[in-house]
Amino acid sequence: MQDFFSNVSRYPRYFITFTLGVLYSAVKPLLPLFENRTTAIALVGAVVAGFMFLSFTLRAMMGLA
Numbered sequence: 001m002q003d004f005f006s007n008v009s010r011y012p013r014y015f016i017t018f019t020l021g022v023l024y025s026a027v028k029p030l031l032p033l034f035e036n037r038t039t040a041i042a043l044v045g046a047v048v049a050g051f052m053f054l055s056f057t058l059r060a061m062m063g064l065a
Contacts, residue, residue, distance in 0.1 A: 033039045 033043050
């Protein structure tokens with residue numbers, strides 16, 4: 001039984017490590033775009049627009065809006 005709980009306790013650590021790895025892999029290619037002011041503004045605008053689109057879509061799907 002001790003081995004079972006030891007094994008189950010590893011899953012949150014794996015999930016956090018996996019999530020951080022995916023985020024790092026997604027952000028790493030975008031970092032050079034922040035060197036130029038114009039592309040940095042465009043990238044931040046695109047990220048904000050993406051989050052707003054996702055938020056509005058989910059609110060409409062759940063009937064919250």
